[in-house]
Amino acid sequence: MQFLRQLFAILRLNLSGLTQRVGSSLTILVGVTCAVGVLVSMLAMGEGARQQELATVRPDRVSLSTTGSRFGQGSITRDEAAVIPGLPGVRKDAKGDPIVTLESVVIIEGRRRVTGNRIYFPLVGVTSNISELAPEIHFTAGKMFQPGLHELVANNSCTRQFTGFEIGDRRPLRGGDWTIVGHFDQGKAQQCTVLADVQTIMTAFSRNTYSRVVVMLKSAADYDLFRDAVSANPALHIEVQHEKDAIEDAFKPLNGILNFVSLFVGTIMAIGATLGAVNSLYAIVDSRRREIATLRAIGFSASAVVVSVLLESILLAVPGALLGSLVAWLLFNGLAASPFGFSFQLSVTASLAVLGVEWALAMGLMGGLLPALRAARMPISTALRAT
Numbered sequence: 001m002q003f004l005r006q007l008f009a010i011l012r013l014n015l016s017g018l019t020q021r022v023g024s025s026l027t028i029l030v031g032v033t034c035a036v037g038v039l040v041s042m043l044a045m046g047e048g049a050r051q052q053e054l055a056t057v058r059p060d061r062v063s064l065s066t067t068g069s070r071f072g073q074g075s076i077t078r079d080e081a082a083v084i085p086g087l088p089g090v091r092k093d094a095k096g097d098p099i100v101t102l103e104s105v106v107i108i109e110g111r112r113r114v115t116g117n118r119i120y121f122p123l124v125g126v127t128s129n130i131s132e133l134a135p136e137i138h139f140t141a142g143k144m145f146q147p148g149l150h151e152l153v154a155n156n157s158c159t160r161q162f163t164g165f166e167i168g169d170r171r172p173l174r175g176g177d178w179t180i181v182g183h184f185d186q187g188k189a190q191q192c193t194v195l196a197d198v199q200t201i202m203t204a205f206s207r208n209t210y211s212r213v214v215v216m217l218k219s220a221a222d223y224d225l226f227r228d229a230v231s232a233n234p235a236l237h238i239e240v241q242h243e244k245d246a247i248e249d250a251f252k253p254l255n256g257i258l259n260f261v262s263l264f265v266g267t268i269m270a271i272g273a274t275l276g277a278v279n280s281l282y283a284i285v286d287s288r289r290r291e292i293a294t295l296r297a298i299g300f301s302a303s304a305v306v307v308s309v310l311l312e313s314i315l316l317a318v319p320g321a322l323l324g325s326l327v328a329w330l331l332f333n334g335l336a337a338s339p340f341g342f343s344f345q346l347s348v349t350a351s352l353a354v355l356g357v358e359w360a361l362a363m364g365l366m367g368g369l370l371p372a373l374r375a376a377r378m379p380i381s382t383a384l385r386a387t
Helices: 002-016 018-053 078-086 156-161 198-204 220-232 243-250 252-287 289-297 302-332 350-377 380-385
Strands: 061-066 100-111 118-126 137-142 151-155 170-173 176-186 194-197 212-216 238-242
Touching: 018 243, 018 252, 018 302, 018 350, 061 220, 061 243, 078 100, 078 212, 100 198, 118 198, 151 156, 156 176, 194 198, 220 238, 238 243, 243 252, 252 350, 302 350
Parallel strands: 118 194, 151 176
Antiparallel strands: 061 212, 061 238, 100 118, 100 212, 137 176, 151 194, 170 176
């Protein structure tokens, strides 16, 4: 109890003198604000990318691909694909047909509207029942492609970002020119998505296997039933995943790069802010040598002095964390980005703000430790003689 009384007494004394130490206090505040602001805004890229990846995910959809293959890079044979619609747990449409979509993915080239830079993105060949599998697709212009024809449909993100995706535009692909016949929206997705008839794509690009198969289940609860049926069939060498898990696995490399860059840059900024806090707190401790020595002389413990300096450092860091998170949200939340050809919007979330506060607390703790120990070890007689 005596320790707490001493601690709060010293802390009140420390905080009451902040107006006399404006320069040192602002150094800590600004350093922490910059470090947290940079960290949160950088991490907002990874969070925005993840939200974009999972924008249209449904729990009753499952992804099937060749065991061990990457997302959209499988090699499912036609014989294997023919077995899947008859498995238990598969939902059927109003006509009684299983809602199973076969996909074949190829890479095509586009050019950005503003810069003209060349960029590559996937063209996905799908079966014509894609609207049953993905009810989030809504056509805003034109029509759906017709099977057997060289026709493409693109989401509106393509028309905003790239040239050559207006209705009627013709794009040279293998097998001749392909015509843009429709535009659609797909929920909150920002990534350019181009669809065509899967059999026409496979013929044009001389492919005999599908990249993956997507199945709509009767309900999310049928996942285990469907997966067990696939595993029990010796003719199927296929891996079944929830759509969410398949997409997250596919984008792990991108998310890993974004998070590494964010934490690397954030760590450098944090080190700089921590060193600035150390120097400022050293200056504060030196300017209060006589005051600290007097407190020690009249019976205040060294541990109370140490903890009070640490708390002062932490309390100065917290406003910087909140201000840094606010600045990141005001400047970067919703900002469009397209690293590595993947388009998304930065997202500054409450969880990132909490992480920023935790980061600031760590900086305050590390920044205040050495000055606090110096204050506690300061010889009383030497400090009292100091002018």
